[in-house]
Amino acid sequence: MKKVAWRFVSVLLVLVVSFGFATSLVSVKVAPRTPLRAWLVNNFDVAGTFTDHLEILVKDSDLDILKKAGISYKTIVDDVESRLSARMVRGYRTYEEMVAALKKLAKDHPEITKLEVIGKSAEGREIYAIKISDNPNVDEDEPSALIMGLHHAREWIAAEVPMRFAEYLVNNYGKDKKVTELVNGREIWVVPIVNPDGYVYSMTKYTMWRKTRRHIKDNYYGVDPNRNYGYQWGSVGTSDWPGSDTYHGPHAFSEPETQAIRDFAKREHFWCSVSFHSYGELNLYPYGYAYKAYAPDNDLLKELAEGMAKFNGHKPEKSSDLYPAMGDSDDWLYHDCHTLSFTLELGRRFIPDQSQIDEISQKNIKALLWLVDVIKEKYQHIANTTEPEEHDNPNAGNYWPWRHYVKKADFVREF
Numbered sequence: 348m349k350k351v352a353w354r355f356v357s358v359l360l361v362l363v364v365s366f367g368f369a370t371s372l373v374s375v376k377v378a379p380r381t382p383l384r385a386w387l388v389n390n391f392d393v394a395g396t397f398t399d400h401l402e403i404l405v406k407d408s409d410l411d412i413l414k415k416a417g418i419s420y421k422t423i424v425d426d427v428e429s430r431l432s433a434r435m436v437r438g439y440r441t442y443e444e445m446v447a448a449l450k451k452l453a454k455d456h457p458e459i460t461k462l463e464v465i466g467k468s469a470e471g472r473e474i475y476a477i478k479i480s481d482n483p484n485v486d487e488d489e490p491s492a493l494i495m496g497l498h499h500a501r502e503w504i505a506a507e508v509p510m511r512f513a514e515y516l517v518n519n520y521g522k523d524k525k526v527t528e529l530v531n532g533r534e535i536w537v538v539p540i541v542n543p544d545g546y547v548y549s550m551t552k553y554t555m556w557r558k559t560r561r562h563i564k565d566n567y568y569g570v571d572p573n574r575n576y577g578y579q580w581g582s583v584g585t586s587d588w589p590g591s592d593t594y595h596g597p598h599a600f601s602e603p604e605t606q607a608i609r610d611f612a613k614r615e616h617f618w619c620s621v622s623f624h625s626y627g628e629l630n631l632y633p634y635g636y637a638y639k640a641y642a643p644d645n646d647l648l649k650e651l652a653e654g655m656a657k658f659n660g661h662k663p664e665k666s667s668d669l670y671p672a673m674g675d676s677d678d679w680l681y682h683d684c685h686t687l688s689f690t691l692e693l694g695r696r697f698i699p700d701q702s703q704i705d706e707i708s709q710k711n712i713k714a715l716l717w718l719v720d721v722i723k724e725k726y727q728h729i730a731n732t733t734e735p736e737e738h739d740n741p742n743a744g745n746y747w748p749w750r751h752y753v754k755k756a757d758f759v760r761e762f
């Protein structure tokens with residue numbers, strides 16, 4: 348027992364002093380519900396979980412940690428970064444191009460849009476929100492929706508899809524009957540890039556970056572914004588080590604990016620929200636922080652996740668069934684704002700090939716149109732509380748990461 352404990356202490360020490368950059372995708376054989384499995388999930392970036400093994404992204408300098416700890420692994424892709432550049436990912440707009448596109452959209456269609464800066468990132472970049480509605484300068488008593496993109500830096504498709512949704516609405520207003528009806532009868536807000544610093548860093552310096560870019564201390568940068576929200580901010584599926592890719596920050600809402608979303612959501616009282624991520628082809632719904640924490644609106648949330656699945660073909664799933672993780676945006680939006688909140692995991696790669704962008708966008712735009720349409724009627728059935736029906740105690744070790752992919756056999760991971 349003692350030997351094992353020391354081994355983990357030494358592993359942590361090595362983690363603290365390592366800053367390597369090239370990253371490998373490796374597979375580690377590990378049984379479910381074991382301390383090793385929980386430790387790997389908390390300390391490494393998990394790309395896939397399977398019954399008998401985990402696939403994790405490990406910086407080359409950290410591979411030694413696995414070796415020294417006597418953990419055997421098999422390399423699947425030895426340099427994910429260069430594999431990505433060899434693939435020459437194209438077709439994604441940069442932060443500057445997105446901002447230019449947003450400004451043009453707003454300038455060309457002032458009768459149905461309003462562009463707002465809802466906050467600034469740690470490095471001072473603007474976080475934009477575009478409102479699409481008739482009478483955009485009036486706060487009308489209409490069902491409202493928040494569509495967010497790119498909490499995680501390397502998930503480029505998660506910025507492109509909400510941006511294309513905004514463009515689709517504006518460009519089809521007055522031409523398509525359903526779009527016109529929705530723009531007239533809803534208040535739709537789109538924030539295509541929640542984490543602009545991370546996006547720029549991923550596009551220009553290190554593709555596989557996940558977090559924000561605030562300097563924490565020493566050589567440590569960034570917080571996982573999807574672990575920094577203020578409901579059940581904590582210790583499960585996240586890390587208190589600033590070097591971790593799932594670092595939750597020094598306290599809840601410690602980051603300007605999550606503060607911007609918090610203040611904006613408190614002001615607008617959204618009826619529904621969608622946060623885009625990649626990958627996995629999933630429609631996730633709260634709660635995500637613990638298996639047994641069921642939202643009072645669980646059935647309604649499930650029904651809506653299933654409804655969207657008819658359009659995007661994703662697997663609907665309670666977030667914790669992917670893996671329990673504390674401090675995500677959906678749990679806070681649902682619990683603190685009573686917003687029917689969803690996370691849509693797009694595609695089968697963090698950055699799908701250009702040839703896939705249109706198809707992914709089209710089916711998810713259809714899913715969004717459906718949600719924004721039905722929310723008017725469905726929200727009438729919302730419960731009068733957001734307190735979970737049952738808590739499990741996440742600190743009692745009663746959590747185990749357990750990720751099921753859409754269909755394991757069909758799932759081909761390609762970097």
Ligand code: 0X9
Pocket residue numbers: 499502573624625626631634635636666667669670671672673675690692
């Ligand atoms: O881990 C995340 O933040 C999301 N997946 S991703 O691969 N895009 O990083 C999923 C979050 C779902 N929420 C919970 N499981 N609580």
Ligand code: ZN
Pocket residue numbers: 498499502624625
């Ligand atoms: Zn993500």
